[in-house]
Amino acid sequence: MNKTKLFVGSAAVLLGSVALLAGCESSSSSSGERELYICAYDGGYGSTWLENMASEFTAKTGIKVQADVSTTLLDRLEDSLKNGGDYDIYMSHDINWQTYAASGYLASLDDLYETSIDGFEGKTFKDRLVAGAADLSKAEGPTAGEEHYYKVCYTQGAGGFIYNVDMFKEHGWTVPTTYADLVTLCQTIVDAKIEVGDREYLAPFAWSGADRQYYWDYPVFEWWAQLAGVDKINTIKKYLGPTGQYSDGYEMYNPDSYHKEFLEAYDMWWNLIANTSANSVASSYSDSLGTAQSNFNHGKAAMIPYAQWGKYELESTNGGSLDFDIAMMKTPKAATDSADVNYMVGFGDSMIVPANSPNQDIAKQFLAYMATADGCRTFVKDAKGSFLAFDYSTVDLSDIEATDLYTKSIHEKLSATNINLVSDNPITWWNTNKVMPWITNAYYYTKAAAKPADYTGAKIGPTMYDTAKKGWAGWLSNAGL
Amino acid sequence: MTTLVKAPSEDFAPAKAKKPKKRLKASHVATYVFIALMLVYPLAHFLLMWLGVNINSILLTFKTPVRGKLVYVLSTWNGEFATFFSTLFKNYINLFNGFNDTSEAPIYANSLAYFVVSCLVTLPIAMFFSYFIFKKIWGSTFYKVIFFIPSILPLFILCMVYKYSLNQNGLITGILDWLQVDYGSFFQNLFVLDDSKRWVVWVFCIWAGIGYDVILLTAGMSRIPRDILESCKMDGVNPFKEFFRIIIPLTWPTFTTLFIFGMMSVFSVTFQPFFLTAVDNSTQTIGLYIYNASRGSGLQAPATLGLFCSLIGAPVICLVRFGLNKCFRNVGF
Numbered sequence: 001m002n003k004t005k006l007f008v009g010s011a012a013v014l015l016g017s018v019a020l021l022a023g024c025e026s027s028s029s030s031s032g033e034r035e036l037y038i039c040a041y042d043g044g045y046g047s048t049w050l051e052n053m054a055s056e057f058t059a060k061t062g063i064k065v066q067a068d069v070s071t072t073l074l075d076r077l078e079d080s081l082k083n084g085g086d087y088d089i090y091m092s093h094d095i096n097w098q099t100y101a102a103s104g105y106l107a108s109l110d111d112l113y114e115t116s117i118d119g120f121e122g123k124t125f126k127d128r129l130v131a132g133a134a135d136l137s138k139a140e141g142p143t144a145g146e147e148h149y150y151k152v153c154y155t156q157g158a159g160g161f162i163y164n165v166d167m168f169k170e171h172g173w174t175v176p177t178t179y180a181d182l183v184t185l186c187q188t189i190v191d192a193k194i195e196v197g198d199r200e201y202l203a204p205f206a207w208s209g210a211d212r213q214y215y216w217d218y219p220v221f222e223w224w225a226q227l228a229g230v231d232k233i234n235t236i237k238k239y240l241g242p243t244g245q246y247s248d249g250y251e252m253y254n255p256d257s258y259h260k261e262f263l264e265a266y267d268m269w270w271n272l273i274a275n276t277s278a279n280s281v282a283s284s285y286s287d288s289l290g291t292a293q294s295n296f297n298h299g300k301a302a303m304i305p306y307a308q309w310g311k312y313e314l315e316s317t318n319g320g321s322l323d324f325d326i327a328m329m330k331t332p333k334a335a336t337d338s339a340d341v342n343y344m345v346g347f348g349d350s351m352i353v354p355a356n357s358p359n360q361d362i363a364k365q366f367l368a369y370m371a372t373a374d375g376c377r378t379f380v381k382d383a384k385g386s387f388l389a390f391d392y393s394t395v396d397l398s399d400i401e402a403t404d405l406y407t408k409s410i411h412e413k414l415s416a417t418n419i420n421l422v423s424d425n426p427i428t429w430w431n432t433n434k435v436m437p438w439i440t441n442a443y444y445y446t447k448a449a450a451k452p453a454d455y456t457g458a459k460i461g462p463t464m465y466d467t468a469k470k471g472w473a474g475w476l477s478n479a480g481l
Numbered sequence: 482m483t484t485l486v487k488a489p490s491e492d493f494a495p496a497k498a499k500k501p502k503k504r505l506k507a508s509h510v511a512t513y514v515f516i517a518l519m520l521v522y523p524l525a526h527f528l529l530m531w532l533g534v535n536i537n538s539i540l541l542t543f544k545t546p547v548r549g550k551l552v553y554v555l556s557t558w559n560g561e562f563a564t565f566f567s568t569l570f571k572n573y574i575n576l577f578n579g580f581n582d583t584s585e586a587p588i589y590a591n592s593l594a595y596f597v598v599s600c601l602v603t604l605p606i607a608m609f610f611s612y613f614i615f616k617k618i619w620g621s622t623f624y625k626v627i628f629f630i631p632s633i634l635p636l637f638i639l640c641m642v643y644k645y646s647l648n649q650n651g652l653i654t655g656i657l658d659w660l661q662v663d664y665g666s667f668f669q670n671l672f673v674l675d676d677s678k679r680w681v682v683w684v685f686c687i688w689a690g691i692g693y694d695v696i697l698l699t700a701g702m703s704r705i706p707r708d709i710l711e712s713c714k715m716d717g718v719n720p721f722k723e724f725f726r727i728i729i730p731l732t733w734p735t736f737t738t739l740f741i742f743g744m745m746s747v748f749s750v751t752f753q754p755f756f757l758t759a760v761d762n763s764t765q766t767i768g769l770y771i772y773n774a775s776r777g778s779g780l781q782a783p784a785t786l787g788l789f790c791s792l793i794g795a796p797v798i799c800l801v802r803f804g805l806n807k808c809f810r811n812v813g814f
Contacts, residue, residue, distance in 0.1 A: 103550055209673065286649055286669045442762055450666070450673045474575050478546070478779060 035064040036362050041092035042069035044309025045155075046316075049382035056378060057369050063362050081105035084356045088363040091154055095350040097139070098426075101150040104142035107353040109149040112364040117371045120394070128371040130156050133389045136347075136422055151352050152367055153389035157345030158413040159218025159307035160331040162314075165405060166324035167302050175329045179223070179268055182332040189302055190278045196300045200282075205273065206301030208292035209285035209446035215305040216273070216445045218343055220265050221437070222331045225419045226338035228261035237423040246427065246476055250468035253439060255461030262437060263457035266444075268334065270456060274448035285449035293317040299324075307345040311406045312384040327409035330416065340416035347389070347420040385410045427479040439464045440471070541784035542572050551781060572785040591679070592767040595686065595750045599743030603687045607694030608736070612724050614695065615702040625699070628692040636689075640756035643685050647671055675763035682754045682764050686746075689753075694739050701735035702728060730809040737805040744798055748790050 040050055047069040054065035073092050080087070081100055100106050113126040113134065120127075126134050133153040141148050168175065171192065176182040186204040194202040207215065225233055236258055241248030252258045273279055281287070281295045296304040297318045304310070310328070315321055330340055353363045369375050370388060376395045379388045385407040392411065401408040421437060428436075438444075448455035544551040558568040567574060580589070610628065614621045631639055646652040649668045657664050671677045705728070713723055729736065751768035758764045760773060767790060774783040 283649055283669060286671075286673050440762060446673050447675070450670050471579075474578050477571065477575055478782070 033064060034359060034362060035066060036089070036359055036366055037087045038065060038067045038089045038091070038366070039073055039087040040067070040069050040090075041073050042071045043093070044307075044313050045379075045383040045386055046312055049379050052382050053370065053375060053378045056374060057366055060369070061362075061365065063365070065366065078105075081354050081356070085354065087354070088357040088359040089351060089353055089366065091349075091351045093154075093346060093349040095151070095352060097151045097350050097352055100352070101139045101141050101148070105355055106141075106150040107355045107357065107360045107363075108141065109137075109152065109353065109364065109367075112152075112367055113149050115364070115368050117368060119373050120371075125368055125371055128390045129153065130389050130391055130418070132418075132420065133347075136420075137350075151350040153347060154349035154351050155308070155346050156387050156389045156414060156418070157308050157347060158328060158342055158387075158410050159215070159345040160222065160305070160328055160343075160413065161219065161303045162296075162306045162310045162326050162328050162406075163303045164296070164299065164301075164324050165327050167299065173302075176332040177330070178333050178336055179272075180336075183272060186272065186276070186279045196298075200300065202299070203281045203284075203301045204279045204303055205284065206281045206287075206292045206295035206304050207273075207284045208287050208289040209449060210287055211289040212292070213285075213443050213445040215307065216269055217437075217443075218305060218307060218345060219331045220269050221343040221419070221421065222341045223265035223268050223334040224262045224437075225341040225343070226334040227264055230341070230417065230419055232258070232261070233419060233421070237421060237425065239423070239425050239427050247472075249427065249476075250465070250472040253465045253468040255457075255465055259461060259465070263461045265334070266460070267457040269445070270448055270452065274445075274452040274455065277449070280449070285446050290317060297322060308386045308410050309383070310385075312386070315384070325405050327405045328413055329409070330413055342413050342416040342418050344418050344420040348422040380407060387411070387414060427475055439467050538784045538787060541781050542788050543569065544781045545571055546779055546781070572781050573789070575782065576785050576789060587762055588765045588767055588770050591754075591763075591765060592747045592750065594679070594683065595746040595766070596744055598683050598686050599690060599746040600740050603690040604694055604736070604739055604743055606687070607691045607698055607739075608729070610691065611695050611698035611702060612728060614699050615728070616720070625695075628695040630692070631689045632692040632696060636752055637756055639689055640685065640753065643688070644672075644757055647681065672758065678758045678761060678764050682757050685757060686750065686753055697735055697739060698732060701732040705731050731812060733805075733809045734811065737802065740805060741798060741802055744801060745794075748794055 038050065038054070040047070047067070050067040050069065054067040057063065058065055068087075073090065074094055076085070077090060077092070077095065078100070079085075080090075082103075082105060097106065113124065115125045117123055117125055117128050130153070133156075134149070137149050137151045137153060138147050139150050140146065141150070163175070167173075171194075173185060173188065174181075176185050189202060189204045192202070196202050207213075236252045239249040239252055240246060241251045254260075255263055281292075281301050284292065284295075287295070292304065293314055294317060295301050297314060304314075306314075306328070308328075311326060314326070333340065351367060353360055353367075357363060370379070371390050373395045376388055376390050376392060377397065377400070379386065380392075380397060381400050385404065387410065392414070397407065397411060401411065444455045444460050541551070543554050545554045545557060546552075547557060554568050554571050558565060610624070614625055614628075634642075644651075647668065648654075648671070651668070654664070654668050671681055709727065709731075710723070713727055718726070748767055750766050751772055754761070754764035754766060755769055755772075760769070767786065771783040771787055774780075774786075
């Protein structure tokens with residue numbers, strides 16, 4: 001009996017201790033100092049920028065920061081927001097933040113947007129964001145009809161063609177400024193028959209059809225914007241039909257009207273790559289990203305379609321700095337008289353603060369620090385040429401750009417008219433993989449390169465339109481429209 | 482006899498008579514407690530993991546997302562009688578409308594193709610291989626091991642081995658290069674074009690599925706009494722006749738079970754296309770669609786499809802099983 005009592009007593013003490021320990025705030029250190037926990041997606045920006053920015057923030061405020069990067073962040077994000085997680089800030093692409101905001105999982109960031117930013121007199125956090133970023137960060141919260149800021153745009157992106165600067169110099173090739181120049185350059189490279197291995201010749205492009213065919217979107221979207229005009233693209237993004245109603249929004253895929261220029265831009269790509277196989281490294285359309293990177297790194301191709309994180313990833317694959325300089329060219333214009341346009345890759349990426357975070361105030365402090373000139377510089381320097389979604393016009397990057405041609409080229413590309421395809425229309429976020437420029441998220445680049453005749457603009461346009469028409473009613477229903 | 486019937490009366494039942502009754506009750510209590518304790522886990526498991534999950538799934542089919550939360554469809558009803566049924570069965574209507582949606586339609590055709598792959602291709606091939614192994618042809622033990630290996634390896638590893646053997650710089654192209662065979666862009670297109678991708682997954686399912694079927698079928702064949710086969714031999718029955726007239730009827734229960742499993746693959750093939758071709762419309766199946774859709778917050782659509790498949794699949798499978806059992810009389814040996 002005594003033994004039983006002893007056992008029951010011990011168990012009670014043990015359980016009590018566990019309960020007490022569990023009740024401790026995970027975000028407070030034993031000494032009572034507050035600690036901020038951040039989790040960022042482990043993608044093309046690396047972790048160095050976050051570690052360094054965390055150190056700078058700690059040095060400035062005395063608040064400790066635990067910064068982690070993870071590739072599985074998105075798998076557990078909803079559960080963490082719902083039931084309480086370990087982090088006070090999450091940064092990633094593909095965060096379904098409008099849904100989380102409506103569910104009450106996110107902290108309102110209204111006060112952050114009105115916070116003054118150090119070093120920018122009279123400017124608030126909202127003023128520091130690039131044009132359009134604040135508008136895309138507002139959504140309805142748990143109370144219907146009440147809109148608040150629930151996220152901060154993470155990065156402003158640039159995408160297009162990264163080229164081997166040294167190779168261009170060596171052969172006397174000039175960076176093409178128009179599509180026609182690009183076609184001529186490709187022909188010049190092919191005709192030069194520069195040997196790069198056993199019966200292998202230098203190709204204009206290396207690319208990955210198996211993993212990253214959508215990297216071709218970056219030049220194609222810019223050509224589309226140049227052909228259609230930014231206003232038309234903004235109209236299409238609303239997915240309201242010609243009647244101004246959602247019910248015939250599928251008309252945005254009509255190949256003879258709204259989608260016409262998109263298909264023309266696709267055809268430009270088709271002529272350049274799909275129909276001219278000599279313009280790519282032979283195996284490109286079935287290559288993995290690693291193989292494509294390796295082909296470019298080893299000088300088997302002069303250009304590679306990529307986005308701003310290109311330098312970081314190419315160097316990671318190479319195991320260190322490249323043996324040659326690289327830069328991102330302004331995408332050659334669709335026509336001589338077209339204006340420069342930059343498609344903001346990854347503009348939909350988000351930074352959010354969970355509603356259940358006990359450290360919302362210091363989380364907002366950290367986000368405000370990111371908007372300072374020091375924060376912006378650290379990101380550019382450590383993420384190797386990527387830019388946060390803040391206005392860099394008054395941030396001095398001259399010392400970085402003096403030694404880094406790539407960062408300079410990205411900076412120049414961002415100075416063009418920026419377009420993005422992030423829509424604030426519910427049909428896009430309730431049907432994430434359906435309503436996109438490529439309907440149902442079905443890309444044709446790889447297939448077109450394998451079987452060019454089957455995937456011309458004239459053939460894929462009606463297919464996409466038909467798919468949109470048939471699926472539209474269901475997608476509207478999903479979106480509650 | 483009459484006295485015994487009156488036994489419960491107080492004057493006839495002294496304290497002595499009550500004692501054994503008490504003891505009996507105590508032992509019964511212990512038995513009941515024991516039985517109850519033994520039943521707690523399976524009952525709780527059944528209630529929670531079967532009944533609860535299924536009721537929840539059925540309820541999900543009557544929910545709809547409103548501003549990020551799933552609510553019952555009737556809470557969105559506008560009060561007009563004309564729209565009552567269309568509101569109540571909204572998810573089912575969406576499901577049927579989806580049959581016209583070309584972006585989702587391939588999942589049904591893709592899934593049904595696995596009936597052909599499993600039941601009409603893999604199973605007959607496995608039947609023949611099993612017979613050869615059963616007949617102890619030269620190297621049968623080696624073949625048994627070869628067939629058995631894919632069944633014990635994790636699916637992911639098997640998929641990767643298969644994928645990297647077939648891709649453009651894989652084992653097969655290496656051998657063909659060495660033999661100086663010109664295969665053009667065949668291997669380069671294998672994981673690119675829609676039709677090729679479907680074939681890649683089908684061939685994988687046949688390759689990986691044969692082993693499982695062979696194991697069960699050889700086990701079934703090994704139970705056939707030797708004297709029956711010896712008697713056939715003495716009567717001059719050739720192997721062809723022996724296979725169709727003796728082996729198949731006597732292993733029919735195993736065949737029926739494998740056929741039913743094959744039919745279920747219409748709904749269960751999920752990760753084979755996922756590991757080999759990632760999430761791709763051209764190879765997506767019902768199972769893979771449900772898996773992907775369940776990862777988001779719009780759970781009503783996969784729940785409706787799941788329920789629909791159960792309602793269609795269960796009676797069809799029962800009917801087929803009934804029909805197959807009628808083919809041959811069950812023989813006990």
